[in-house]
Amino acid sequence: MSRRSRPPTPDSSPRISKKPRLEYPPLTADDYKNGLMLAPMVRSGALPTRLYALKHGAKLVWGPETVDKAILHTTRVVDPVTGVISYHGKSKAIFTTHPIEKPFLIYQIGSADPELAVQAAKMVQQDVSGFDLNCGCPKPFSTHAGMGAALLSNPDLLCSILTALRQAMPPEITISAKIRLLPSQEDTLKLVERIVNTGITALTVHCRTRNMRKKERAVIERLREIVEFVERMGKGIAVIENGDCLGYEDSKRVRQVTGAHSVMIAEAAEANPTCFSPTPLKDLEQTFVPGYIRLGKYLGNHWTSTKFCATQFVGAHENTRKNDSKAMREAIVRAKCYEDLDSFVAPWTGEQEWAEIVEAIEKRGGQRAPPHPLPPIEEVEVAPFIPAALSVSEAQTQKENDAAPTVVHEASLGQESASAADKPQIPPTASLLGLDVPPPSGETVDVAV
Structure with missing residues (x-):
């Protein structure tokens, strides 16, 4: 059976092109605030x-x-039926x-090159509202040529790319960056100052260092200190938190601890893209x-992408x-094309999903305000600032302390210590999201970059 990325639709179910034309003002810093964002x-x-x-409440994606x-x-191709825009490489769509x-x-x-970054941005600028420079991904496919988290060690190059993008793009196109924490808070603030200028x-900050992985608690x-530092610079820059947010309700905890203007979600959204909703x-x-x-079939999304x-x-x-x-999960794993899932998914009403x-x-x-907007940061109850761990070693010590076994005496059962009640708790992902069935593929992916 053919594995075409967009199988033909039967004549009995013709697809109708729907190309909505909504007018939106250009993005501003305010559009990056008071919302939940889908991470790259x-x-x-x-x-x-x-x-x-x-659909379920992300403000920006x-x-x-x-x-x-x-x-x-790549070559830009527009599907005349669905309106999907594909940038095709030699064998598949790159974007x-x-x-x-x-x-x-x-x-x-x-x-890792200002000139190439500008050329790439000009290729797709007609189809996006903003550009973000990846300065945080620690995986080899991103860092091998000096990209991603490697830029954290080369702030001159990092800032030259951002400056080049800002100068080359029209004012209605926003420029942003996504970084990770440096081992020391002082060095992080110095880097943030240069980036903001x-x-x-x-600016999105993934609250882990380059050497930390997703199994380690985000710091x-x-x-909080970074947000306050950026606000004192007086440029109105939005600071977005990334790391360990489990969804709409949990974002309140994250903002209460950090004072961040918005929260970006990665792993929880990978598990359930509806996590941006209160329900x-x-x-x-x-x-x-x-x-x-x-929907994947209707939009011509490559089967391997939809399957993953x-x-x-x-x-x-x-x-x-x-x-x-x-x-159903076993059927998806075995399927080699969309049609292999007829018994689970048919009828193929992708048009309805799209509508x-x-x-x-x-x-x-x-407007960019989602159906369930977060309250403005001014209305979020913010805890007094406590200087955070300033080094990776201190963060590791905290991690080890968190993992240490707790001895509970019978006399204390049913009672909650005051110190534990005052300490912000990070709910287990499995408990909050109900992750009681592991993905059958057996694949693990570092999704937050």
């Missing part, structure tokens, strides 16, 4: 995922990091988008996965029987 995620940040994130040289060798997401779409560039609109307490969907095998696969994303989705269960859930997404976005009425 390699593989997981596909077009269907971004669209569902917008970041596309996956795309290396500058990769996009320079896909749709005009409906343009007002909310931030394109993340992987680059390049003319960026927003979000360090962000994320449950029983995803029934309520979400079939529609996601239908579908195997990552996992959430709380209320009405789904374990055997039904297992059967619902368009309707949800149109309800914003030309």
Whole structure:
């Protein structure tokens, strides 16, 4: 059977082109504030995922990091039926988008060369609202040529890329950066000062250092001082927190601890793209996965991309029987094309899924405020600032202390110590998201860059 990325639709179910034309003002720093953002995620940040994130409350969405040289060798193709825009390389689409997401779409560039970064930005600027420079991904595919987290060790190059992008792009296109913490807070603040002075609109801080991995707790307490430092610079820059946020409700905790203007979600969104809502969907095998696969087929999303994303989705269960859930997941793993899932997903009503997404976005009425906006930072109860760990070694000590076993005496059962009650607690991801079924693919991916 053919594995075309967009199989033909039967004549009995013709697809109708819907090309909404909504007028949005250019992005400003305020658009980066008081919201939940979808993080740039390699593989997981596909077009269907971004669209569902917008439907369920994301204020802005970041596309996956795309290396500058990769996009320079593509051809822009527009699907005359769906309106999907694909930047095709030699064998597949390097980047896909749709005009409906343009007002909310931030394109993340992987680059270590100001000139190449500008050339890459000019290639796609007609289809995005802003550009973000990846200065945080620690994986070899990003750092091997001096990109990603490698830029943290070369601030001159990092800032020269941002300056070049700002000078080359028209004023209605925003420029931002996503960094990680440096081992010392003092060095982090020095770097942040230089980055802010390049003319960026927003700065995202992944609250881990380059050597920390996702299994290690993010040191979000360090962000408060950074936010206050940026605000004292008086440029109105938005500071976005990234790391260990589990969804809409949990973002209140993150903002309370950090004072961040917004929160960016990665892993929780990879598991459940509806986590941007106060009431994320449950029983995803029934309520979400079939529609996601239908939308993927309708939009011509390459099957391998849709399959990978579908195997990552996992959430709380209320009405789904374990055997039904297992059967569907196993079917997805075995499937080699969309049609292999007919018995689980048919009828192929991707047009309906698409129409619902368009309707949800149109309800914003030309505004970027999501249906469930976060309260302004001024209304968030903020804890007094306590200087955070200033070094990786101190962070590691805290991690070891957190992992130390706790001895509970019978006399203390049912009682909560005052010190534990006062300490901000990070709920286990599995508990909050109901991650009781691991992805069957067995693949692990560092999604936050």
